[in-house]
Amino acid sequence: MPYEKAIYHYLDPMSDQISGAEPILCAPLLRHVDERLIELLRSLRPEEWNLQTVAPAWKVRDVAAHLLDTVLRKLSMVRDHCFVEQNQIRSEQDVVDLVNRLNREGVTVYRRLSPPVLIDMMDSACRQSADFHESLDPFAPALFNVSWAGESTSLNWFDTARELTERWHHQQQIRFATNRPGIMTPELYHPVLDCFIRGLPNAFRNVDAPLGSTIQLEISGNCGGTWLLRKENAGWDFAGTPEANPVARVVIPQELAWRVFTKGIDRKEALASSSLEGDRALGERVLGLTAIVA
Known part of the structure; x- marks a missing residue:
């Protein structure tokens, strides 16, 4: 898919019924998500910085600290080649151990900052990050692979899409904790979902099923879509054509999906709020997808 067409695809995400096969060319969206983040942080009352989020170890100030740490870390290592x-x-x-350690260290440092200092640093770092990601050749090799998708090497477009999921879902954690409206718009949320779901083939890599078996995943809502996972000779992969009789069909509400794929919801609650038809074991495997490293 040409770059310009792919950009349009994610500004009009419901233009295709079946997702999962095309590159997610979403670099310009990082800037918009981070602009929403700065607006959100500036709107928080002092007491809201200490509210608990769905991440058990992190309050709002910790999530904000993590967002600052990761954007500075990415600029330092990937843009500036500083290790x-x-x-x-x-x-x-x-x-997993490395990412957990770096996250802990970053949060420990940046949670100490006052909101005005943190926000000013975040604003500057986010602008630099957006410029950097927009400057990349999306089809050149990325410095870091998307490990939760099972890739040993990844292209820049996938690394940038992974970055979008990080910026989006951690901001959503803050919004959820502070009872602020989410950023569930088709142009911003659909590519996040599409990136999360690219981890399904890896999640099913050790799952056996008859050749040609198809699992249909639907995210309900105007930001969602349909993804088809099919068992091929080389393993599970996304299919581009509908299947009349999938062996399993899973429907997850869009309000819940981001929490399902980022360990932000209890498994029993996720099962109770989703719809599973057909082979239940395969359907539950879909709900077990984790599209974050740690």
Whole structure:
């Protein structure tokens, strides 16, 4: 898909009925999501910075600190090629342990900042980040792979889309905690969902089923869509054509989907609020998708 057409696709996300196959070219959306973040943080009352979020270890100020830390970290390492320590990565668990450590260290430092200081730093960092991501060739190799999708190497478009999910869902955690309206608009939320769901083939990599078996995932609501996962010779992959009789059909409300894929909701609540038809074990496997590293 040409770059300009793909951009239009995510400004008009319901233009295609079946998702999952095309690149998610969404770099310009990072700027819009972060502009909403700055507006949100400036609107918070002092006591709201200490409200608990759906992330058990983090209050609002901790999520804001994490958002500042990750954008500065990405600029330092990817744009400026600055690495102050060398880490040996030998396994998937090594990645998880490293990310958890870096997140803890960043939150410990930046949660100490006053809201005015943090917001000013966030505003500057976000503008630089948007400029940087918009400057990248979306089809060039990314410095970091999208590990939760099972990729050993990724292209920039996927890394940028992953960045969009991070900026969007952590902002949504703050909005959810402070009872602010979410940013569930089709142009901003649909590409986030599409990126999350790109982790399904990896989540099903060890799941056996007859060749040609198809699982249909629907996210209900105007930001959602339909994704078809099919068992092929080489494993599970997305299909671009509808299947008359999928072996499993899962419907998740869009209000819930972001929490399902980011460990922000109890599994029993997710099952109770979603619709599963057909093979229940396969359907529950869809609800077990985690599209974050840690």
